Each structure stands twice: as C-alpha cells, then as structure tokens.
Amino acid sequence: MGRPSPPAAKGGPEIPTTTLRVPRPELLRRGTLLLRLSRTFHALTGAFALALLALFLGIVATLTKASWSSILLNGPGFLGRDTWDPVHGVYGALPFIAGTLVTSAIGLVLAVPLALGVAVFLSELAPTRVRFALTTTVDLLAAIPSVVYGFWALAVLVPLMAGSVEPGIQHLTGAVGPFSGHAGGLDVFTAGVVLAIMILPTISAVSREALSAVGRQQREAAMSLGATRWEATRLAVLGPAMSGIVGAILLGLGRALGETIAVTLVVGNNNQVPSSLFSPGQTISSWIANDLNSAVAQGPAIYGALIELGLVLLLLTVAVNVVARLLIWRIRRGEAGGSPLRRRRPHRGLAAGSTGVGTAVVPGAHPEWRRAALARLPQRVRRRHGTFLLVGGLCLLATVLAVVPLASILYTAVGYGGPAVVRPTFYTETQPAACNPGPVTPNCPIGGVGPQIEGTIILLGLAALIAVPVGILIGIYLAEYGRHRLGPGVSFVTDVMTGIPSILLGTFVLVVFLEYVPSVANSGIAGGVALSILMLPLIVRTTEEALKTVPVAVRESALALGFPRHRVTLRVAIGTARNAIVTGVLLAAARAGGETAALLLTTGGFQYWPLGLTHPIGALPLVIFESGLSGYANWETDAWGATLLLLGIMLIISLSTRLLLRRAPSNE
Amino acid sequence: MSSPVPTGKLAVRGLNAWYGKRQVLYDIDLDIPEGKVTAIIGPSGCGKSTFLRCLNRLHEETPGGRVDGSITLDGAEIRTQNEVLVRCRVGMVFQRPSPFPNLSIYENVAAGLRLLGIRQHDQLDAGVLDSLRRAGLWDEVKGDVDAPSTSLSGGQQQRLCIARALAVGPEVLLLDEPCSALDPIATTKIEHLLHELKESYTVVIVTHNLAQATRVADHTAFFYLGKLVEFDTTDTIFHHAKEKLTENYVTGLFG
Numbered sequence: 062m063g064r065p066s067p068p069a070a071k072g073g074p075e076i077p078t079t080t081l082r083v084p085r086p087e088l089l090r091r092g093t094l095l096l097r098l099s100r101t102f103h104a105l106t107g108a109f110a111l112a113l114l115a116l117f118l119g120i121v122a123t124l125t126k127a128s129w130s131s132i133l134l135n136g137p138g139f140l141g142r143d144t145w146d147p148v149h150g151v152y153g154a155l156p157f158i159a160g161t162l163v164t165s166a167i168g169l170v171l172a173v174p175l176a177l178g179v180a181v182f183l184s185e186l187a188p189t190r191v192r193f194a195l196t197t198t199v200d201l202l203a204a205i206p207s208v209v210y211g212f213w214a215l216a217v218l219v220p221l222m223a224g225s226v227e228p229g230i231q232h233l234t235g236a237v238g239p240f241s242g243h244a245g246g247l248d249v250f251t252a253g254v255v256l257a258i259m260i261l262p263t264i265s266a267v268s269r270e271a272l273s274a275v276g277r278q279q280r281e282a283a284m285s286l287g288a289t290r291w292e293a294t295r296l297a298v299l300g301p302a303m304s305g306i307v308g309a310i311l312l313g314l315g316r317a318l319g320e321t322i323a324v325t326l327v328v329g330n331n332n333q334v335p336s337s338l339f340s341p342g343q344t345i346s347s348w349i350a351n352d353l354n355s356a357v358a359q360g361p362a363i364y365g366a367l368i369e370l371g372l373v374l375l376l377l378t379v380a381v382n383v384v385a386r387l388l389i390w391r392i393r394r395g396e397a398g399g400s401p402l403r404r405r406r407p408h409r410g411l412a413a414g415s416t417g418v419g420t421a422v423v424p425g426a427h428p429e430w431r432r433a434a435l436a437r438l439p440q441r442v443r444r445r446h447g448t449f450l451l452v453g454g455l456c457l458l459a460t461v462l463a464v465v466p467l468a469s470i471l472y473t474a475v476g477y478g479g480p481a482v483v484r485p486t487f488y489t490e491t492q493p494a495a496c497n498p499g500p501v502t503p504n505c506p507i508g509g510v511g512p513q514i515e516g517t518i519i520l521l522g523l524a525a526l527i528a529v530p531v532g533i534l535i536g537i538y539l540a541e542y543g544r545h546r547l548g549p550g551v552s553f554v555t556d557v558m559t560g561i562p563s564i565l566l567g568t569f570v571l572v573v574f575l576e577y578v579p580s581v582a583n584s585g586i587a588g589g590v591a592l593s594i595l596m597l598p599l600i601v602r603t604t605e606e607a608l609k610t611v612p613v614a615v616r617e618s619a620l621a622l623g624f625p626r627h628r629v630t631l632r633v634a635i636g637t638a639r640n641a642i643v644t645g646v647l648l649a650a651a652r653a654g655g656e657t658a659a660l661l662l663t664t665g666g667f668q669y670w671p672l673g674l675t676h677p678i679g680a681l682p683l684v685i686f687e688s689g690l691s692g693y694a695n696w697e698t699d700a701w702g703a704t705l706l707l708l709g710i711m712l713i714i715s716l717s718t719r720l721l722l723r724r725a726p727s728n729e
Numbered sequence: 730m731s732s733p734v735p736t737g738k739l740a741v742r743g744l745n746a747w748y749g750k751r752q753v754l755y756d757i758d759l760d761i762p763e764g765k766v767t768a769i770i771g772p773s774g775c776g777k778s779t780f781l782r783c784l785n786r787l788h789e790e791t792p793g794g795r796v797d798g799s800i801t802l803d804g805a806e807i808r809t810q811n812e813v814l815v816r817c818r819v820g821m822v823f824q825r826p827s828p829f830p831n832l833s834i835y836e837n838v839a840a841g842l843r844l845l846g847i848r849q850h851d852q853l854d855a856g857v858l859d860s861l862r863r864a865g866l867w868d869e870v871k872g873d874v875d876a877p878s879t880s881l882s883g884g885q886q887q888r889l890c891i892a893r894a895l896a897v898g899p900e901v902l903l904l905d906e907p908c909s910a911l912d913p914i915a916t917t918k919i920e921h922l923l924h925e926l927k928e929s930y931t932v933v934i935v936t937h938n939l940a941q942a943t944r945v946a947d948h949t950a951f952f953y954l955g956k957l958v959e960f961d962t963t964d965t966i967f968h969h970a971k972e973k974l975t976e977n978y979v980t981g982l983f984g
Contacts, residue, residue, distance in 0.1 A: 189792040189793070276827065278823050278824075278825060278827040279827055279829065279830075281787055281790070281821075281823065281827075282821075282823060282827045282829075282890065282893075283829070283840070284787060284790060284816060285785060285787065285816055285820060285821035285894065286816065286817075286820070286840060286841035286844060286893065286894065286897055287813045287814070287816045287817040287841065287844055287845070287897060288813070288844055289813060290790075292844060296829060296840055296844075297829050300829065300830075300831035300832065301829075301830050301831050303831075437846065438814060438817065438845065439811070439814065441845070441846050442811055442813045442814055445813070445844075446811070446813070
C-alpha cells in the first residue's frame, strides 16, 4: 500500500483528470535508492555464489593439506602397496582401492542392464496409464537412506547370498578363479549387489530424462516409417540420448565409488586385496567410516594416511562426476548432437553418381525389389512384432526386479520394526541397558529412541538454518544474474558437489574442526555443518531450476511496471516458483535426515538426551548403524523401529512432493 | 459431400477422435481422391492435424488418443490391419523438420528400407538415390550423403524427411504443415515438389496458409471445431463455397 489512491469520485460528474504526480526530485531519490538496493542484492547473491566455489576448492585443499605429511612420508608407493599396517608404519592404499573398484564394477555390471531396461520401459514402452505409478515406485528407491539399505542387506540379503546365491554360483562355475573361496555372504560380491540396488534408481532416472529429452516428433517420424515402438526407440531415441545415458551410468559409478554405510555393513571389513568375488574386503569409504574416529587418537601418521585415502576417493569421484555432468549437460541444454555419426561404410557408389546425372548408378530395377519387399512384409512384421514383445517383456522384467528390493525392505521393516513404533514410549524414552542376546522379555525392555529423534530434529534445524537461505541466494544468483560470467561455472560445481561422497564431506568438516575448534569436533554444531554442506548443492540446484521455469514474459512485465530487478526476483519469480523451491528444500532435508556417514564422523554418537549444540549428539540413522549390529535383541528392535520411522518419513516426503509437483502444471 | 460408397484412395466414414475426454473430431466423412493433392484447412485447434494423424493410425499412439469410426485404404479397413503395414503404405512428414540427428543423410533415408529388411548395399544405394532424387535433394547434397543430417538447412532437412518417407514406397503421403517452419524460398521448393509427387502418390497436406492451399491442392477440405464443413475442388472452396462459414474463412473474415 505504498502509493496514494486517487481521490474517490463518488457518482459525481467530476472525474479527476490528473490523478497522481510524484514530484520529480522525490522520484529520483527513490529511484536511486532502489537502484542501490538492487545492486547490493546482486552483489550479495554473487558473493555467496563465489563462496560456494570457495567451499568446493576448500574441500580439495583441506584434504590435500591434511594428508600432505602422509603424501611426503608414503610417497607414490602408497597407491600400489597392498599392506595397511600401522604397527610397523606401513601404509598402502591398494586393498581399499581394489575393494572400491571391484564392488563398484560389480554394482555397475548388475545395475546398468537393469536400469536401462527400466528407463526404456518407463519412458518408451509402458502403457501410459501405468507409467506414472511405476515411475514413482522406482524413484522411491532413491529416497531410501543408505543405512536402511545396509541394515536390510545384513538381515535379508546376506543370508540369501550365503545360503543359496553364492553356493549356487560356485556350483555352476566350479568355484574356480574369481568364484573360489568360502562364500560367507559378507563379501565384495554382496556389497556389489547392494550397490547395484542403490545406484539403479539414479541410472534409470537420469537415463529416462535423457530419453524423454528426445522430441516426440522423432519417435513419430520413425513410427511413420513403419517402425514398431521398440524400433522407433532404437532408431530415433537411443542415438540422440546416448551421451546422456553414458552420463547417467557414470553418475551411478560416482555414487557407487563413494557409497559408505551400506557397503561398510556387508563388505566384510577385511583390509586385504580381495582374492575372489566371495572374499571379504574393504572399500576406501568403509575404511574411513570404520577407522577415522579412532585414528584421530592414534596419531598423525595413521590419520594422515586415512585422509590421503579420502583424497584419492575425492579425486576419483570428482573426475567421474565431471565427465558425467558434461555429458548430461549437453542433453539438458538441447545440444543433443548425440553419439558420433553412425557410419556403416563410405558410399562411394553414390558419390560417383553425383558427377553425372543419369541412370548409370542405379543397379537393378528398384520397383521390383520394393514390390518383393512389400510382399514379404506381413511375415516380417510378425517377426518384428515378436521382437518388440520380447524386448518389452525383458524391460518389464527389469522393472519388476528393480521394485523387488523396495517391497522386501518395506516388508522387513514393518515386520521387525512395527512392534516397536506402535509403542508411545518408543518416541519418548532412551535406549535401555543392553540385554544379553536373546528374545525380548519383560525384564529386557525395548525402550525408545527419543533422544535420537530430538537429535535428528536439532541437526536438521541447524543444517536448514545455514543451507536454506544460502542455497536459495546462490540459486537466485545462478538463475537471475549468472547467465554470463560466473554462473555456468558455479552451476557446474554445484552439480559436481552433489556427487561428492557424504563420508568425505564428514571428513572435511572433521578435519576443519579439529584444526580450528577441536573442542567441538564431535558435536551438534559439526554434525549440522556437515549436513548443511550436504543439503546446499541440492537446494541451489532446485532453486535455480525452479526460477528458470518462470516465464521471461512474467519477469519482463513486472520490469515494465517499474519494479526494480531484485523485487522482480523476490516477489514475482520466487512467488511463482515457491512450490518447487519448497519441494527442493524438503527433498534435501530428507536426504540429510537419512544421512549416516557424515554424522558418524562428526556428531560423536550419543545415546542420551542432547545436552546442547557443543556436545555430542545422537541421530536416528546412527541408532540403526550402531544398534543394528549389536546383537542385543532389544537394541536391534530399536534399530528396526528407527528404520521403519525413517523409511516412513522419507517415503511420505518423496511421495507427497512428487504428487505436489505433478499437480502443479495443471494449475497453471 | 461424399457418397455412401467409398470412392477415394482413402475413405473416411463416421470418424470420431478424442484426446482423453475431449472430443476433437466429430463424424467426419471424407473421400480422398487418388493421385491428387488434398489440402485440409481450418483455424487452429479445429482437428486438422488429428485428422491427418488418424489416417496413418498415429493418433492412437498419443497418450490419451482414441479413435472411433472407419477408414479404408483401397477399400480395406486400416483400423483392423497391423499398424506397421498401414504406415508403410501411408507415410507422414511433420511440421518441424525431424531428421534423426545422429544419423547421416544416407542413413536417414535408408532407415525405412532397413526396417523393410533390405540389406544389400546396391539395393539400399538405389533406394536412397531414388528417394533423394524424388525429393529434389540429390542435386543439392552433391553426393555427400555421409554428411550429418543436421548439417542441412531447414528446408533441405524437410525435403530429407520427405525423401525418408518416400523410401519405403508409400502410396499416400501425409504432410502436417510441412512449410510452417520454413522460409519462402524453401517453401516454394517444397510446393514444386508436391506438384511432381502427385503423379505417383496421393498427397494430403494440412496447411495454415490459404494461398498455399490454392497453389498446390486439387481438392480442399475445410474443418471447423472438429467438424468437416465443406469438401470440394479447391476452386469451388475458394470461389464458390456453398457454406457461408467456408466463405467467411477463405475470405479472411475470421481464423
């Protein structure tokens, strides 16, 4: 209500001819003020965008600095040595690098065909009626926290592997070479299977995006030539989408390389180069998760060597993510030149024909073969339809297989955790003393996870307090100001940062706190900061995307009314994109709420009521990680309860945001 | 209007079409004469494109697309035939040039032939050469058929799409506003091409451009709000329309 209203003309004949005239000097002053405000806002958002770049470089620099002593001490041989022996001061990274690469490779080999089948099915072949429901279901897999996958794998997958899958494979292969050894379930193969389940939704979602970026007209053009749905996909869609699909696979690889908690739980934790698929191993991330906290106390040599391991992982994942993002960006920006030109052979015959017009180069009388081809067509079409049904069936099978873990996880969590979460005391009490291994009896109470629920809320609140405003400001910069200079770089770094394994974010925060404020290195503050770094790139990205969907016409019409630039952004653009931004924040919070690896290193783990931000603090995912392995019946029941609780919250957030976003376009 | 006995190459009877719950075509009866160019005109959203997409059964591939009624090709109902067979006989070219971007010029044209099961190089070469000639593109690509299809200009890409459609040897060619994304010179080339094509093919073209309809079409159908208002020779539609609505449209009073 900043402007004076024109004098009311009540039915009278005197209609004022001049309604409003602001004196020129005042207008000028106000304009200058607004201009200054606008510039300040621009500068503010730009500063935060620069800070994001600095954060990324800071992560690399910090890990490099903290591992410098180890780099000097262990030399380049660090990467090739196969022994990790702190007692004799021998540090070699090979067991962990080998474990990481082997588990990731198994994960990729298993996940890629399935994920591509799922993507093709959901984007091209499935009947439109079931597409949304199936897509939503598959995408839910991405919302399940890593610790839940790990705990489920420990309870369901490992016995299955040890009991039938691995002996079965050994039976088929004769248990030689990579299939030799004692198949105990806790090994690199199981870890690879878990990784496959976990990266499948990533690969299939990004591939699907690449597939659907190909225009509908391409598919219809192929179908108009008489292609079946599958042939149209092969001919018109897969080629242009190929770089995006490769990007999706690399993105999946990046996730597999850095995945920590689920792998830690099932990989067997044996610091040796795995001698077969069925031997226990250790990955870089699982070893950091296992050992970093105690290494801090054990002295600088082992600490430095562990950080150097982290640096290796960082460089590896950043490199993979950079390539992946470059490939995906081309698709998103509509520069889909696609895969290199398909050349079967040079067409010399035709090239020669170009010099002289005439009939010399036409071999045979083509109307005849065309007639012959058409005569054979019905039979051929039946066969091609058979191919379509076969491919469609395989893709459907892949989709069903992809959904099986989701069903199993829900079933298991409800079965074991259901009795815990229905008790009101589960939300208010602390965990009781551990009972001896055995069934839960009246003398052995279940207790609850009240402190950890409170801890998670506190940690998330702190993380959101930092990440939401900063993330939105950076997102604004990227969408509104950053199209020319700094923008694309920051935007790219944001994407790459989403690919940095969370265990390394935790390591980074721990190293920084140990260096500058060691007294709170294991505290609520450290945990909150770690989670905020995890959330930040996600919020930046969704804010940028949301703002970019606001039509230029809306902005320009506001500018034409004399709105200053920053007000257009804050009022008009944010107002229009509000729903999408809120959704992004919720999804980021969901991701952080299930995060375990980073908190494992930074919060100190605590099973009593929080004492404050500067003290160690508990969190729901940590209960699962710590109590799930305890072997005590009452603690494990708590862990299952926490699993079910976490799972429920994640699935509700994921489902509701999805439905919210689906409804959004029809409102406009 | 059309007689109860199908006379045309394509005969449409009682055609209704829907997008989800919204009906876009109402009881269309139309006979498309063989070896002629038939233009479909009408204001935006009147169902022209949907009508065209029913003729090669592409409409039913669209999410929510549903069709009811009868369409016969040479007297045989197409809606009970295998859609792949129908589409081999009824080719289509779209509004925006849509060559497969990752394939060369040669492979774009050969794509349909390969689907037909043709593998021998000499046959493929002959088919590609013939189609490029018919589409008037051969002289312009000058034998550089291995160039990426995206290196062509918009008009050339559109003629490449025509060549691609011709390669499988269709009897009917459907064109959905083929010139709306092209400049006047490219448009002229395509219009010339249509004159040549009608000697061997039955052509149906949807166009927004009334002048284009008068230039290329022997017959013209005027659609309005999903209904066929009038169908006659182009001369009659544009100069002696029987319906007032048609007259108003072709004289530019609305649309």
